[in-house]
Amino acid sequence: xxxxxxxxxxxxxxxxxxxxxxxxxxxxxxxxxxxxxxxxxxxxxxxxxxxxxxxxxxxxxxxxxxxxxxxxxxxxxxxxxxxxxxxxxxxxxxxxxxxxxxxxxxxxxxxxxxxxxxxxxxxxxxxxxxxxxxxxxxxxxxxxxxxxxxxxxxxxxxxxxxxxxxxxxxxxxxxxxxxxxxxxxxxxxxxxxxxxxxxxxxxxxxxxxxxxxxxxxxxxxxxxxxxxxxxxxxxxxxxxxxxxxxxxxxxxxxxxxxxxxxxxxxxxxxxxxxxxxxxxxxxxxxxxxxxxxxxxxxxxxxxxxxxxxxxxxxxxxxxxxxxxxxxxxxxxxxxxxxxxxxxxxxxxxxxxxxxxxxxxxxxxxxxxxxxxxxxxxxxxxxxxxxxxxxxxxxxxxxxxxxxxxxxxxxxxxxxxxxxxxxxxxxxxxxxxxxxxxxxxxxxxxxxxxxxxxxxxxxxxxxxxxxxxxxxxxxxxxxxxxxxxxxxxxxxxxxxxxxxxxxxxxxxxxxxxxxxxxxxxxxxxxxxxxxxxxxxxxxxxxxxxxxxxxxxxxxxxxxxxxxxxxxxxxxxxxxxxxxxx
Ligand code: BES
Ligand code: ZN
Numbered sequence: 001x002x003x004x005x006x007x008x009x010x011x012x013x014x015x016x017x018x019x020x021x022x023x024x025x026x027x028x029x030x031x032x033x034x035x036x037x038x039x040x041x042x043x044x045x046x047x048x049x050x051x052x053x054x055x056x057x058x059x060x061x062x063x064x065x066x067x068x069x070x071x072x073x074x075x076x077x078x079x080x081x082x083x084x085x086x087x088x089x090x091x092x093x094x095x096x097x098x099x100x101x102x103x104x105x106x107x108x109x110x111x112x113x114x115x116x117x118x119x120x121x122x123x124x125x126x127x128x129x130x131x132x133x134x135x136x137x138x139x140x141x142x143x144x145x146x147x148x149x150x151x152x153x154x155x156x157x158x159x160x161x162x163x164x165x166x167x168x169x170x171x172x173x174x175x176x177x178x179x180x181x182x183x184x185x186x187x188x189x190x191x192x193x194x195x196x197x198x199x200x201x202x203x204x205x206x207x208x209x210x211x212x213x214x215x216x217x218x219x220x221x222x223x224x225x226x227x228x229x230x231x232x233x234x235x236x237x238x239x240x241x242x243x244x245x246x247x248x249x250x251x252x253x254x255x256x257x258x259x260x261x262x263x264x265x266x267x268x269x270x271x272x273x274x275x276x277x278x279x280x281x282x283x284x285x286x287x288x289x290x291x292x293x294x295x296x297x298x299x300x301x302x303x304x305x306x307x308x309x310x311x312x313x314x315x316x317x318x319x320x321x322x323x324x325x326x327x328x329x330x331x332x333x334x335x336x337x338x339x340x341x342x343x344x345x346x347x348x349x350x351x352x353x354x355x356x357x358x359x360x361x362x363x364x365x366x367x368x369x370x371x372x373x374x375x376x377x378x379x380x381x382x383x384x385x386x387x388x389x390x391x392x393x394x395x396x397x398x399x400x401x402x403x404x405x406x407x408x409x410x411x412x413x414x415x416x417x418x419x420x421x422x423x424x425x426x427x428x429x430x431x432x433x434x435x436x437x438x439x440x441x442x443x444x445x446x447x448x449x450x451x452x453x454x455x456x457x458x459x460x461x462x463x464x465x466x467x468x469x470x471x472x473x474x475x476x477x478x479x480x481x482x483x484x485x486x487x488x489x490x491x492x493x494x495x496x497x498x499x500x501x502x503x504x505x506x507x508x509x510x511x512x513x514x515x516x517x518x519x520x521x522x523x524x525x526x527x528x529x530x531x532x533x534x535x536x537x538x539x540x541x542x543x544x545x546x547x548x549x550x551x552x553x554x555x556x557x558x559x560x561x562x563x564x565x566x567x568x569x570x571x572x573x574x575x576x577x578x579x580x
Pocket of ligand 2: 276294
């Protein structure tokens, strides 16, 4: 698959995309007589093949539906034909699309649609070779009701004009998991000469304030790793059911509105998605077993961008909290999932998306940086992105390049850089870096004092603490706290009414563990209004630990489930149980 042309109608009342996908193919195996595509719950109306001048009907066959992979679509490709055209429609329950009712949007007047293709959901909205090893350029025509706007992770997004017919092109080759589409009542605010933000009209000004450092982040990333190759960098703020924090769709990051804290304190998420413009979108994991090449590199680069824009102390705090996340994850995961080069055979690749590839991967890169010096490592990374630009590579490709250009294959470095252990074994090598933040050290001491009854320092300092310091304080308190002490915390710092999603989440988790009832109403409101998986999954897991909690989980989930994204529904069904 080399090039794709989409022609799609967005039908909100039927919850369907319908139209055609035209694929230009390269017959890599000259003897092959069929092309095999991925689909999931697509209705295939008919298929054609052609040579670029005329089309003829093509025999095709839709295989049985595999629960993880969907159904293979095989289309006969006669000699001389190098393109197929497939007329199809998506299912209302497509795993990669969420169709929102007006009531689920901020404006409450128009419906909304967005895609989430990573890891293997592109196949639920277009018949493609849905593997990160294959890259395409694409063009698309998308039709919506005239008062709504369609956007794609591509060139051509409108900054004002509506009318219902929108044309896009993606001139750089990308893997299918980076294909993205959205439609709704969406307006635009510029952030800089080559960046801007899209959101519902009532959200766009708040989003523009929150993300006003985006150009500085771009400049910082370019200084470190070379030119931004995607022309524009825009951000689309989605309704709160978006199941992720962010998704690095090229030219158009999709972001959760829960990052709009009002004080820019959660914008490391933008640094992260922007970093994917190098690690992930430019140099891509060839298989989902190499996912750490995307996320570990991106987490490392995210913190380098944070350091450039917000300073070394801010970056150190993120690194310390990241190592804590990693240790929490290591305490939970099976050995096989602690391996960077993960074996996902027989599993849904979404199962490999734990914190491990992010944080263990970032620590590995940090340890290489520390061993060889920042100057040399920066130079290495920059050359790596140039060398593999617009290619999909494996862990072995990275290791070979690293050995050829930085570490050599000499055994001298082995003790301090046990690469094989880092990449192929569970746990963390003893030599793994331990990031330090003086500020978070002070906060940890204040947390310790507070737990042993000396509450004054925390009371005095809390109002001036950053979000990261507040999180550190909460994480460093003993678990579970007596309910009375949770009440005391809540009274002192108004935590159950915090407008900061990370702090509210952390506090709600502690409240559940402590059996503190004072946050019950907030918990229910939080779970019903927010569908971000990172937040809702641990809260439901905590709830179902007791019989009473399980009953509450069921009651809350019954209200929340209709508003959740298919990916979140899948996750929470496994925890709470699907409704009968
Ligand atoms: N690419 C990921 C999101 C993703 C991973 C979606 C795997 C589907 C499968 C994105 O870049 C990401 O990592 N998002 C994080 C936020 C980030 C700041 C760590 C998230 O959504 O939590
Ligand atoms: Zn990421």
